[in-house]
Amino acid sequence: xxxxxxxxxxxxxxxxxxxxxxxxxxxxxxxxxxxxxxxxxxxxxxxxxxxxxxxxxxxxxxxxxxxxxxxxxxxxxxxxxxxxxxxxxxxxxxxxxxxxxxxxxxxxxxxxxxxxxxxxxxxxxxxxxxxxxxxxxxxxxxxxxxxxxxxxxxxxxxxxxxxxxxxxxxxxxxxxxxxxxxxxxxxxxxxxxxxxxxxxxxxxxxxxxxxxxxxxxxxxxxxxxxxxxxxxxxxxxxxxxxxxxxxxxxxxxxxxxxxxxxxxxxxxxxxxxxxxxxxxxxxxxxxxxxxxxxxxx
Amino acid sequence: xxxxxxxxxxxxxxxxxxxxxxxxxxxxxxxxxxxxxxxxxxxxxxxxxxxxxxxxxxxxxxxxxxxxxxxxxxxxxxxxxxxxxxxxxxxxxxxxxxxxxxxxxxxxxxxxxxxxxxxxxxxxxxxxxxxxxxxxxxxxxxxxxxxxxxxxxxxxxxxxxxxxxxxxxxxxxxxxxxxxxxxxxxxxxxxxxxxxxxxxxxxxxxxxxxxxxxxxxxxxxxxxxxxxxxxxxxxxxxxxxxxxxxxxxxxxxxxxxxxxxxxxxxxxxxxxxxxxxxxxxxxxxxxxxxxxxxxxxxxxxx
Numbered sequence: 240x241x242x243x244x245x246x247x248x249x250x251x252x253x254x255x256x257x258x259x260x261x262x263x264x265x266x267x268x269x270x271x272x273x274x275x276x277x278x279x280x281x282x283x284x285x286x287x288x289x290x291x292x293x294x295x296x297x298x299x300x301x302x303x304x305x306x307x308x309x310x311x312x313x314x315x316x317x318x319x320x321x322x323x324x325x326x327x328x329x330x331x332x333x334x335x336x337x338x339x340x341x342x343x344x345x346x347x348x349x350x351x352x353x354x355x356x357x358x359x360x361x362x363x364x365x366x367x368x369x370x371x372x373x374x375x376x377x378x379x380x381x382x383x384x385x386x387x388x389x390x391x392x393x394x395x396x397x398x399x400x401x402x403x404x405x406x407x408x409x410x411x412x413x414x415x416x417x418x419x420x421x422x423x424x425x426x427x428x429x430x431x432x433x434x435x436x437x438x439x440x441x442x443x444x445x446x447x448x449x450x451x452x453x454x455x456x457x458x459x460x461x462x463x464x465x466x467x468x469x470x471x472x473x474x475x476x477x478x479x480x481x482x483x484x485x486x487x488x489x490x491x492x493x494x495x496x497x498x499x500x501x502x503x504x505x506x507x508x509x510x511x512x513x514x515x516x517x518x519x520x521x522x523x524x525x526x527x528x529x530x531x532x533x534x535x536x
Numbered sequence: 537x538x539x540x541x542x543x544x545x546x547x548x549x550x551x552x553x554x555x556x557x558x559x560x561x562x563x564x565x566x567x568x569x570x571x572x573x574x575x576x577x578x579x580x581x582x583x584x585x586x587x588x589x590x591x592x593x594x595x596x597x598x599x600x601x602x603x604x605x606x607x608x609x610x611x612x613x614x615x616x617x618x619x620x621x622x623x624x625x626x627x628x629x630x631x632x633x634x635x636x637x638x639x640x641x642x643x644x645x646x647x648x649x650x651x652x653x654x655x656x657x658x659x660x661x662x663x664x665x666x667x668x669x670x671x672x673x674x675x676x677x678x679x680x681x682x683x684x685x686x687x688x689x690x691x692x693x694x695x696x697x698x699x700x701x702x703x704x705x706x707x708x709x710x711x712x713x714x715x716x717x718x719x720x721x722x723x724x725x726x727x728x729x730x731x732x733x734x735x736x737x738x739x740x741x742x743x744x745x746x747x748x749x750x751x752x753x754x755x756x757x758x759x760x761x762x763x764x765x766x767x768x769x770x771x772x773x774x775x776x777x778x779x780x781x782x783x784x785x786x787x788x789x790x791x792x793x794x795x796x797x798x799x800x801x802x803x804x805x806x807x808x809x810x811x812x813x814x815x816x817x818x819x820x821x822x823x824x825x826x827x828x829x830x831x832x833x834x835x836x837x838x
Contacts, residue, residue, distance in 0.1 A: 255741050256662035260670050262647075263655030263711040270708035271677040274688035281688065288691075337577055348578045350824050352585050357820045357827070359770035361788040362813045365795055366592045369802050376591055379607035412585070416831040469683040472772045476792065492683045492773075499687035500777055506687055513684040520681050 278517075281510035288504040299511035309512065311482075312491040315399060315474075319406070319490065320467045320523070326407045327463040328456050331414035336448070338415070339422055349419075353412035360409065364476030367405045368392065371477075392477060395487040402473040402488075409473075410466075414459050421455035422448070457531040464523045469516065471496065491516055589813070596620050596806035604802060620807035624794070627804060630811060632783070633790035636702060637769055637812075640786055643706045644768035645761045651711030652760055653753075656719025657745055661731075671720070677713035683773065690777050704778045705786065709767065715760045718833055722756035723749060759830040762823060769816060787812045 282299055286292030303309045338349050355363060370376050371391035378388040391401045425448065433443045449456070471492040474482070480497070482489030489497075491512060499509025590611075597616040598604050624630050658664075659671050689708050690699065698704035726749065734748045750757070772788045779785055785793065794808050820827055 256658050256664040256667070259654045259658035259662065259745075262651040263713075263716050264670060264673060266651065266707070266711040267673060267677045267713055267716075270689060270692065271680055271682075271685070271713065272673070274685040274692055275680045277691070278685050278688040288694075334581065337574065337581070340574070342571065342574065345578075348582060350820075351582055353824075353827065354589065354817065354820070355585055357766065357816050358589070358813045359772065359788050359816070361770075361772050361791050362809045365791060365805055365809050366588045368795070369595065369806065370588055370591065372802070374605040376609050379605065379609040383608040408585070413831060416828050465681070469681055471683060476795070480796075495684070495687060496773070496777065500690065504687070506691060509687045513687065516681060516684040520684075 278510045278513050281507050282514045284507045285505075286507040286510075288500075288502055288506060292507055295507070299508050302508065303511060303515070308486060308489060308494060309491075309515075311487060312489050312494040312512070313515070315488060316468050316470065316491045316519075318399065319403060319470050320464050322400075322403050323406050323410075323467040323470075324460055324464045326403075327410050327414055327467075328460050330407065331411050331459070332418050332448075332452065332456070334411060334415045335418035335422055336444070339419065349415075352415060355409045356412045358409075360472040361476060363405060363409050364473055367401070367408075368477055371401055393484070395484050398478050398483050398488050399474070402470075402477050405473050405477070406467065406470065410463065414463070417459060418452060418455060421452045425451040454531070457527060461524055461527040464527060465520050468519055468523060589817075592806050593810055595803055596810050598803060600803070620803045621811070623804055624807045624811065627798065628790050628794055628808075629783070630787075630790060630808065633785050633787045634811065636785065637787040640702055640705050640775075641765045641768040643702075644710060645764045647706065647710035648712060648715050648764040649757055649761055652715035652719045653750055653757065654745075655711065655716045656721075657723050657749060659716070659720040660723035661749070662741070674713040674716045674720075678717065682708075686774060686777055689774070693778055699778055700781050700784060702784060705771075705775050706768070708774065709771075712764075715764070718756055718760060719753065721833075722753040726752050755826075755829070756833070758823075758826045759833060762819070762826050763830050765819070766816060 281292075283294055283296060284292040285295045285298070334352065338345055338352065372378070373388060373390065373393070377391070382388055389397070391397050429447045429451065430443060433447050438446065469492050470490050474488055474490050475493055475496075478488040482493055482497075495509045495512050495516070498505050498512065594611060594613055595604055597613040597618070597620070599613070599615050599617045599619060602614055603610075655674070659667065659674070693699040693704045693707070696704075698707065730752065731744050731748050734744045739747065770788065771786075772792070775786050775789050776792065779789055782790075782793065791805075791808050791812055795805050798804050
């Protein structure tokens with residue numbers, strides 16, 4: 240009886256299911272999937288903003304190999320993953336442990352730690368540009384304690400490092416919430432058993448907490464590595480549109496934006512860079528997932 | 537430092553050290569020194585996460601004669617003034633930009649809620665040939681890295697003649713695949729029974745959708761709405777590419793312009809950033825629950 244009603248509920252007017260799905264499919268098709276395919280196609284053409292362009296085979300890709308700016312971008316985006324991802328896997332976990340216990344006022348702290356996530360990356364970037372300015376707060380403090388002023392935003396490497404710090408700062412609260420949900424599922428008995436066995440806090444963290452939230456750490460690793468490789472706004476705002484001194488702080492997505500836009504934008508060449516971004520992104524996902532499987536066995 | 541003053545009124549400062557009344561979630565007593573250490577660390581992180589916003593606020597309230605570069609730094613403005621906010625409005629049409637941001641964000645909320653609810657319902661409840669394929673389309677779309685297709689999205693907009701318009705800003709994300717899949721999961725978790733009753737009463741598919749299914753997934757819909765608003769309000773890369781006419785700028789692009797042109801006027805830029813961030817912090821303060829819930833649901837889907 241129930242199952243026959245279910246099947247009747249499921250039987251619909253012939254056109255309505257597609258009517259329901261149409262807006263979503265249309266938008267997704269026109270503005271995500273079609274641009275995706277057209278990026279793949281354009282990568283093999285010399286298309287420009289105002290010129291349709293022709294098929295040029297692998298010319299864009301062989302040009303990439305000799306383009307110093309491309310290698311700078313690839314280097315910076317890769318460095319970004321290598322520095323930001325470990326920080327975003329570990330620090331939010333520690334932060335989640337800090338705010339896990341329900342002590343008075345803890346909801347206030349949890350919300351406060353989430354504030355940077357809510358703010359626009361432009362706001363965050365400009366706040367830190369001012370903080371790290373030659374005459375900004377951080378340098379005032381450094382000078383007051385006798386360290387002297389540091390050119391965070393003028394040195395090529397310090398700039399990149401500062402942008403990475405800002406990315407971590409903005410992401411902390413987001414991943415903290417993800418870890419909090421995972422920590423709530425760690426059986427308390429495990430901690431107690433370890434405590435009875437005489438394990439200290441550090442030991443318990445490494446042998447109980449970390450294994451229990453391992454799959455969440457993999458998830459955070461996957462999410463943050465894909466995001467880190469595609470970094471744009473932080474570096475664009477802190478280093479400027481041209482990517483810092485001699486463009487040495489350019490990231491791959493900044494290069495896509497710079498190459499492909501404007502009236503003379505080289506759409507084909509920018510698409511070839513985008514294809515590299517796709518390939519590395521997919522490779523990163525597979526790498527993280529594979530590491531996960533190896534750990535699990 | 538001013539950050540510390542903002543902490544909740546002396547939360548359980550161990551007034552009676554002999555008898556700590558603070559217990560953890562399992563009713564166990566927490567040792568006093570451990571508690572003190574915890575609050576110390578919490579305040580330290582608080583200074584790091586909220587401090588920069590307060591410093592920006594403080595800078596924006598400092599008058600033209602006050603030294604903002606002093607070392608050691610002065611955290612509170614000696615003579616707070618709203619002068620810098622007036623100057624922002626004189627320098628760039630900041631209220632127009634705020635209105636543009638609001639239009640874009642509001643449109644994004646409406647289209648995402650309506651579009652994702654409709655498509656999610658179709659994927660979860662309606663049976664038709666090609667349903668699996670339709671689901672796959674959304675999953676694939678979710679996996680496409682948006683940063684990689686912006687140039688092609690821009691050429692698509694140009695072909696449609698929608699570059700340099702607010703509609704062009706909204707369109708690509710107006711029914712996001714992630715939201716469709718979120719709504720699909722929400723509808724899948726509804727028991728069939730609640731729709732059976734409506735069906736027996738003779739309600740057709742639209743009536744069941746509007747009167748029974750949608751009211752049952754209000755929570756997820758709220759999450760979709762909030763993240764659609766925040767996403768559109770905060771977005772930078774796409775509006776930067778699609779908008780070229782300064783009169784059409786959204787707040788984030790306007791701020792970028794302000795920073796690029798008046799970088800040496802820190803008070804002015806500070807006031808601009810506070811204008812851009814204040815509405816979202818207010819929204820977050822009111823609707824925290826949904827912000828946190830959205831993190832969980834969004835992360836599961838990827």
